[in-house]
Amino acid sequence: MLQDTPSFLAYWRNARSRTVRVLEALAPEDLEWAPVPGAFTFGDLFRHLAGLERFMYAENVRGRPSAYPGHGVELSGGLAAGLDGVRAYLDRCHAESLALFGTLTDADLLAPCVNPAGASMATWKWLRAMAEHEAHHRGQLYLMASLRGRPVASLFGLTEEQLAAASKTKS
Template sequence: MEIKDIHSFLVYYTRIKDRTRKLFEHIPTEKIEWTANKGKFTIGDIIRHLALTERLMYVENVCLKPSLYSGCGESYAKGYQNTINLYNELHLESVEILSQFTSEDLLKKCETPGGHKITIWKLLRAMVEHEIHHRGVLYTYLALLEIKTPPIFGLTSEEVIRKR
């Protein structure tokens, strides 16, 4: 899917972010720094990682600047509400910056942190894939905690089968 118009992309991307946000309501505040394995991202790390990579890596790169991403630990936001606020605030900053892009801007080349040249619209598409990947990790973490989560599109697999 080629991204040709930034405004329609931002509407789509905000819906993706909203589905991630729905999961936040199911995270017990005392589990924000829980992890499945020592040394791996905590739930809070994942949320901060999404916020910080979006704004400080992806958006910086598509603005033809180097990545400013330097981690996602509690030094960026400590506690449940501060972590959620960081996610929301940095997304708003990203949208404000990206909304200035023209169709011509989307066709320019930028450089990834790995030094690869890529068309801007393709890196924006990768940003969406990154969000979805980490949302899946959040679903897995919550399942390990035996926390019921909302179905992503309104029905569970079992409910879809029953409707046949």
């Protein structure tokens, strides 16, 4: 269970910063690239994460229905186009969401909220689902960056090779 709102907010800021590393590694020509026709592009994924955080998860935990606008480049009249536009949209949605999440009390975390499918669950579980959703798409983003030849900083400080080398020297 999420212990309290301040610890969740700190965790969530860190989790999002790991996702943003991919956006920071992209070149402008990467943004609307997809690994196969019809798949989400980098831009689609970042707009999707931003929109869901703000307009679904943050709304649902405040007792309101989802208002998810979608993930297309036409979002906000084109304001979420280009690397700068996507970053601004991601940052704005994240800041607004953090402000809404910050109003939750510890009792609110235990109280039920209703997701868009109509299922009721503890608010902390819905926030955990948001984190799992982010991790799912972060994996896609890292793989896509690799396919584009864009190196992204490792998630937790060591590459797999560095971990293996460090493990051998300590055994």
